[in-house]
Each structure stands twice: as C-alpha cells, then as structure tokens.
Amino acid sequence: MEIDDIKNSGDLEAYVCGALTRQETMTIAKLVKQHPELELEIELIENAYFKLAAGMAPAIDQIALFETIKGYIKENKAKAAQNHWSQYIGWAAAILLLVGAGYLFNENTGLNEQVVSIEQKNDILNNEVENLDSLNTDYQEALAFIKDPNTVKVNLAGQGNHTSAGAVAFHNPRQKVTYLDISGLPEAPANMTYQLWSLTLNPLTPTNLGIVSATRDGFIEFLNANDTQAFGITLEEAGGSATPTLERLYTLGVIN
C-alpha cells in the first residue's frame, strides 16, 4: 500500500528533521494534508524527537527567561512609539516658533496632561485586552478540543439524593485530556471540595484526577492518561481525598 511505502521510506522522519530538499518537503506536506494516517505518524515521530530534545535541556528558570524575552519585545514596541512622538514634538516646536510661545505652551501643557491620562487609560485597557485575549484563547482551545473527532462527551447524571446535580465531561483519550463543565453542580459547602475520579469498571477502580475548582470560564482541564471507562464526582473535605467517599457521590457517567 502506498501509505505504508511512504512510512517505511524514512521520508517522514527526514521531513520532521528538515533534512529533505524544499521540493520533497512540499510533496510530503501535501500528502500529509490528504492522509490523516500520515499526519498521525508524523506526530509520533515529532513526539519522539521532542522528548529526546526536551530531555537534554539544562534546568533553568523558564518563567524568568520568558519575562526577559517579553521585556525585549515591549522595549522594541516602545522605541517605535517614541520615534513617532519625537516627530510630533518636532512639528509642535516649529509651530510654536511660528505662532508664539505663550498660548501654545499653556495649551501644550494641557495636552500633555491629557496624554498622560490617556496613556494611563490605555494601560488599563491594554490589560483588559490581554485578559480577554487570554480568556478567548482558553475558549478557542476548548472549542477546538470539543470539535476534535477523538473527543467523546460524557453526561454525568446526579446520584442518590443529588438527582438535580449534573456535569459534563469531554474526554479525548488521544490527547490524554479531559475537560469538565461543572455549571450543573451546586456550589460546594464551606470546607468541602468536589473531586473528579477516573473509573475502570469490573472491578471498580477509582483513580484521582484532581480537585474540581471553579474557573472563570466554567471549564476545567484535567490531564488524564488513564484508560477511563467512567467518570465520577464526589464531595470531599477541603484538600481532597486519596479514595472517593462513595456516600457523597454526586454524579456518575459511563463512556459509551
């Protein structure tokens, strides 16, 4: 079969390493778009190289380094903005000379104050934009995740005395990630917390996926490499529990 021939040729490994000629690279890129099977193989190759390379990284403070990078980017932007202002000030000086200093000087002072106040407002707005941008990215990631054909939706129905409670899990075994929507759960009482469990049935074996804490968008992401057959949510004492307290099982849902 053609697909297997391509896989066995070694071209896909070379493609990931960037060892092919430009033309060969374009050919493979085209084939990959047509055959999801090839894309999956490429992802596996890339993962192996990714792990190998990441394993060689010396330990550093990644966050501090990113702050330095971000600082550099911001500085560059600021420089560009400054150039713009110096031009403006040059013109303003020329006009001042022409028309006379007094009136315009006063006016200018007023304008400068306005500029400072506008700049402050601008900072606040920029922060808001950044927050919204971050939230938007969260939503887009969640949406892309839900749209992934490998994602299954699991309805967690209320149990026992909690029939009105409910939650929805979106599980993607390939990405090893579970998203949980808890908008149907009542607020946890003080000093208590909800906890999510991955269950395998026959025999029933629970694995802790973590504490369910409310987020601003109502979606919570859990890393889940388990062979999950069902999800359950229990109410536990604050801090969570090593094993689920089944008397306080709120919701349960089996993957079909």
Place this chain on the structure above:
Amino acid sequence: MNAQPDLLIARMQEGSEVAFNRVYERYNEALHGVIYSIVKNEDVAQEVLQDVFIKIWKNADSYDSNSGRFFTWILNIARNASVDYLRSKRHKNSLKNLSADNFVDIIVSNNNLDEETNTMFLKQWVEKLEPMCIKIIDIIFFKGFTFKDGAEELDMPSGTLKTRHRKCLNNLREMMVN
C-alpha cells in the same frame, strides 16, 4: 506534547502575546535541548534560546504550514542561531568538528539537566541505542545535516542513511512507549 497547535500558531502570527507565551511554554525545553547540544555551554545556550524566541516572534509571519511542520521551522531557527553564535565568537570548531562528541555524551555527563523531563529514562534509552544510530540521530536531528551531507559524513549511500535513520528512531520510539 500532542498535535501541532495550529490555532495558537495562527494567533501568534496575528500578534497575540498570549499565544506566543503558550508557544514558548510548549517548545522552549525542546529547543533549549537542541541548542545546548550544539553550543555545549549552559550560559550560551540560554542566551541563544532567548534570541531564538525573539526571532520566532519577529518572523512568525514567515512560517507557512504548507511548507512543513512548525517544529521543523523552529528547529531550523534554533540550529542556525546556535551555529551562528559559534561562528560569531570565532570558535575554531566548524560545524563538522562539532560532531566529535554527540548528544549521548551530553546526556550521560551533565548532571544539571532538567529532572522533570525524565532525564533518567532518557539516559537508559540512549545508552541502549546502537552506536551507528547515535551518530545518525546526532547528525540528522541535532546538527541538521541534509541527507546528502550526512551520507558523505558517515560514508554510506543516502538511501541507506534514510532507511537506517527510520529504524533507529523506531528503536527509540519503542523504548519510549515501554
């Protein structure tokens, strides 16, 4: 790491710093590893890594998914920046001399590798690789030789090099799964 985050990359190309931050979180370790394998000095590696991400941000527009993987694109930036650094500092080692010691020597000898990334397992895996596989992966992946140049360096036909490269990586993949 999972599938290529196309959405994040597109948003970074539109100028989103948040998306850039996530791209950094996702790829910084792998690039750091590649850079370190070439420059072999921790301070220099960190400096080059910083330059590489600034380049990624500045040139994000020029990445085109029709001409390859994002990982390959940033890998090339990282290799080129590392080699440029060595040249700019008038290091006497040329790219070819660098192949004198390989990534396995680095993994085995350095105690300051980031422990979170399973360096211990990695040591076990790479030590099980055949010596020829170590040479091939070192030249093709870490040093970024083309098959033509790699074939010359290792003195074997480039077709053979390509299929052996696949076999070597398959060995590594099997070890990683188990």
